Amino acid sequence: MNDFVPDGTKVVIVTNTMFYDKKNRMTKIRLTRTFNSLFGAVAIVGLFVIGTNAYAQQEEIDQLFQLAEQGDANAQSNLGAMYLSGEGIPQDYVEAARWFRLAAEQGEARAQSMLGVMYSNGEGVTQDKAEAAKWYRLAAEQGVAPAQHMLGFVYSHGMGVTQDLAESAKWYRLAAEQGIAEAQYNLGVMYGNGIGVAQDYVEAAEWYRLAAEKGYVNAQYELGDLYFEGIGVAQDKMEAVKWYRLAADQGNAEAQRILGLMYHQGEGVPQDYMKAVKWSRLAAEQGEARAQSLLGFMYGNGEGVPQDYVEAHKWHNLAASRLTGDMRELAFEARELVAQKMTSAQIAEAQRLAREWDKTHRSEVK
DSSP, X not given: OOSSSTTOOOOEEEEEEEXXXXXXXXXXXXXXXXXXXXXXXXXXXXXXXXXXXXOOOHHHHHHHHHHHHTTOHHHHHHHHHHHHHTSSSXXXXXXXXXXXXXXXXXXXXXXXXXXXXXXXXXXXXXXXXXXXXXXXXXXXXXTOHHHHHHHHHHHHHTSSSOOOHHHHHHHHHHHHHTTOHHHHHHHHHHHHHTSXXXXXXXXXXXHXXXXXXXXXXXXXXXXXXXXXXXXXXXXXXXXXXXXXXXXXXXXXXXXXXXXXXHHHHTSSSOOOHHHHHHHHHHHHHXXXXXXXHHHHHHHHHTSSSOOOHHHHHHHHHHHHHHOOHHHHHHHHHXXXXXXXXXXXXXXXXXXXXXXXXXXXXXXXXX
């Protein structure tokens, strides 16, 4: 996810959290930490330990063990990485943690950061958020960008430390300035919502843009939102479409839904019912209820698809089961209007298809 060192070992942590955004809706933030900058294309005694698919010869591995046992911190760190990845030796998280600790206690920053990851995950050690934060801090203070990002994360959530949003923003900024896309996005969220910093939509847009240009999907979606509404940037719905499409191409259901709506309304793009159906369907298949409702509407009216009351009823039914409040009532009303044009057999078939869709997608739709 970041561009420090290509082809490195990736240690990924995925965490879901929630922030309220400017529209008072819940924005789900997928935070993915990738530590490929820590162990990338590192040559030890002629051996590319990480960053290559070549397998080490036993003699070279023996030399690495010898260096590590003699107290060489770099060798210890790389041996920890080998045990972590299973590259050249059997994967063993306990051994990985042991070697990382030996290197970390000598001040080896990569090992400190990775030991923090292992304590965060409870891999090879008993899970201990406070211990994780300790090692992240030691690495972060030496300038390790992923550790700075993780320290920002633990401060934002009070994981192993007292929650401190200003401290979180500080560490996210340090990581963001080193090019960590996830940190750039999280800093954008904080500026956009006034979390730990004074609210500043212009600043939010700049951090979102940096992350979006690296392909970070949530930042692409948020940047599209800002252009759509003209917040922090000059309103430009064509530019909004550009960023929504990039996010939609990566599977972001909300971006797909909005693209479907924009094509249906001809907003920022020429009106195109077939494209409206395409994007609405992609979002609807992910369980996005408003997209399901629009798809039902288009089937009912034959917009971009042949008119099909069974499909219309199915999608309205699915939408009504997921929406709340007034939108739920509108979906029920739309379903009943379609039902008035259907035979009892058609209604039964639509209900069967809705149940089947639910059964098939139950484990996929959050």
